[in-house]
Amino acid sequence: MKQMSSSHMDNIPSTPGKFKMEKSSYIQRCRHSSSVAKLTFFVFLGLILVLFFKSPSTSSLSSSSSSPYSSSSSISSDLSRRSLKTSSWGGLAWEKRVRSSARIRSRNGFSVLVTGAAGFVGTHASVALKRRGDGVLGLDNFNDYYDPALKRARQSLLERSGIYIVEGDINDAPLLKKLFELIPFTHVMHLAAQAGVRYAMENPGSYVHSNIAGFVNLLEVCKSANPQPAIVWASSSSVYGLNTKVPFSEKDRTDQPASLYAATKKAGEEIAHTYNHIYGLSLTGLRFFTVYGPWGRPDMAYFFFTRNILKGKSIPIFEAANHGTVARDFTYIDDIVKGCLGALDTAEKSTGSGGKKRAPAQLRVFNLGNTSPVPVSDLVSILERLLKVKAKRLVMKLPRNGDVQFTHANISSARREFGYKPTTDLQTGLKKFVRWYVSYYGSVKKSDQ
Numbered sequence: 001m002k003q004m005s006s007s008h009m010d011n012i013p014s015t016p017g018k019f020k021m022e023k024s025s026y027i028q029r030c031r032h033s034s035s036v037a038k039l040t041f042f043v044f045l046g047l048i049l050v051l052f053f054k055s056p057s058t059s060s061l062s063s064s065s066s067s068p069y070s071s072s073s074s075i076s077s078d079l080s081r082r083s084l085k086t087s088s089w090g091g092l093a094w095e096k097r098v099r100s101s102a103r104i105r106s107r108n109g110f111s112v113l114v115t116g117a118a119g120f121v122g123t124h125a126s127v128a129l130k131r132r133g134d135g136v137l138g139l140d141n142f143n144d145y146y147d148p149a150l151k152r153a154r155q156s157l158l159e160r161s162g163i164y165i166v167e168g169d170i171n172d173a174p175l176l177k178k179l180f181e182l183i184p185f186t187h188v189m190h191l192a193a194q195a196g197v198r199y200a201m202e203n204p205g206s207y208v209h210s211n212i213a214g215f216v217n218l219l220e221v222c223k224s225a226n227p228q229p230a231i232v233w234a235s236s237s238s239v240y241g242l243n244t245k246v247p248f249s250e251k252d253r254t255d256q257p258a259s260l261y262a263a264t265k266k267a268g269e270e271i272a273h274t275y276n277h278i279y280g281l282s283l284t285g286l287r288f289f290t291v292y293g294p295w296g297r298p299d300m301a302y303f304f305f306t307r308n309i310l311k312g313k314s315i316p317i318f319e320a321a322n323h324g325t326v327a328r329d330f331t332y333i334d335d336i337v338k339g340c341l342g343a344l345d346t347a348e349k350s351t352g353s354g355g356k357k358r359a360p361a362q363l364r365v366f367n368l369g370n371t372s373p374v375p376v377s378d379l380v381s382i383l384e385r386l387l388k389v390k391a392k393r394l395v396m397k398l399p400r401n402g403d404v405q406f407t408h409a410n411i412s413s414a415r416r417e418f419g420y421k422p423t424t425d426l427q428t429g430l431k432k433f434v435r436w437y438v439s440y441y442g443s444v445k446k447s448d449q
């Protein structure tokens with residue numbers, strides 16, 4: 001198995017402040033040439049618009065998924081509403097950037113398409129792969145489920161590591177086909193998804209668009225590729241739903257999903273079985289258990305609890321019936337990345353090509369958790385100690401919003417298959433998260449928080 005450093009993000013600054021410095025010097029350089037730049041810009045814009053409305057491959061439909069977590073105020077739950085996102089791609093310069101980003105730089109290295117590369121896990125996994133010499137090309141639609149500025153800041157971080165993110169949607173078949181024409185990807189790390197358990201009740205269409213239609217579209221392109229890549233993709237601990245036997249094992253039945261989110265991830269596992277059976281695609285599903293860490297997702301409790309504590313706002317702490325504790329097997333991002341790379345390193349090749357299966361192919365599912373569930377109230381106590389601020393706790397009954405009372409991972413099969421061994425406890429992991437949070441938001445305007 002390939003070696004990787006303890007934390008792949010060690011020497012990458014976690015604060016956009018440093019980026020801001022670069023930007024400000026960049027802005028200074030631009031200022032003195034702004035008039036020329038403006039003229040050039042408008043000429044260039046005119047050219048682009050002419051080309052845009054002529055070219056066949058420059059637009060994709062994507063459901064607008066503005067949500068309570070995005071900076072935009074309107075919450076779109078109108079499933080039919082779709083915005084025509086112009087994600088322009090193609091051309092020689094674009095192809096050059098794609099090839100350079102995906103180029104393998106180590107012997108026996110991989111060439112990996114990372115979907116959702118501007119996402120939380122996507123960013124960390126992309127950096128880890130690049131640092132060990134793999135070729136990495138990102139794909140992300142930069143939707144506004146949560147603040148796109150955070151995704152853009154992650155994009156800057158990846159660009160500093162030589163990773164290009166193609167702006168596009170996994171539903172855009174012409175774009176995906178073009179990428180596979182350009183690059184013989186050995187692997188796909190499929191992390192693009194509509195995440196979040198509770199948001200499914202506001203915008204169910206976004207879960208179907210990304211987690212079902214998007215996944216099928218990606219698999220359709222992969223099965224026709226030659227060579228076919230091996231695929232590792234993000235499933236979820238939420239597929240265990242209302243199960244009561246703990247810890248959760250991959251052998252357990254998973255037919256009681258508690259949310260549409262969980263149901264779409266469960267459906268993903270069944271769809272994976274189908275494409276493995278018919279086309280010989282090598283597929284590995286990773287059931288992540290409440291992943292947290294620096295550069296995380298603002299829609300997750302550990303993240304907005306931190307924000308609320310610092311702003312003196314109350315924190316809704318869910319409690320089960322009869323004052324039962326609600327707990328999660330919180331898993332630190334560096335441990336998750338080790339699991340992702342372990343799954344990639346042990347993924348067997350797909351056996352088909354050009355849509356024809358030649359032999360049975362590998363089909364796997366693994367729990368990636370921390371094996372030590374922690375009550376949410378204890379998470380809040382850790383944050384209070386780290387932030388040195390008392391939280392305004394608002395204990396409330398677990399709403400019927402798709403949340404489950406507990407998760408707890410049995411990780412023996414991931415440990416056996418690729419030596420998965422989580423090493424970061426919640427206290428240590430939250431300390432690293434809080435350090436990042438304070439430095440990142442300490443350097444952006446208060447209004448952007």
Ligand SMILES: O=C(O)[C@H]1O[C@H](OP(=O)(O)OP(=O)(O)OC[C@H]2O[C@@H](n3ccc(=O)[nH]c3=O)[C@H](O)[C@@H]2O)[C@H](O)[C@@H](O)[C@@H]1O
Pocket residue numbers: 195196197235236237238287288289290291299300301302316317318319326327328376403404405407
């Ligand atoms: O394990 C997973 O697969 C899932 O983990 C998280 O889902 P969840 O565990 O619900 O994470 P949070 O939304 O951060 O909630 C963490 C805990 O805080 C609780 N919570 C959440 C929100 C809130 O206001 N109050 C509260 O007590 C939840 O019930 C849960 O027990 C991610 O959001 C999912 O995308 C991921 O697939």
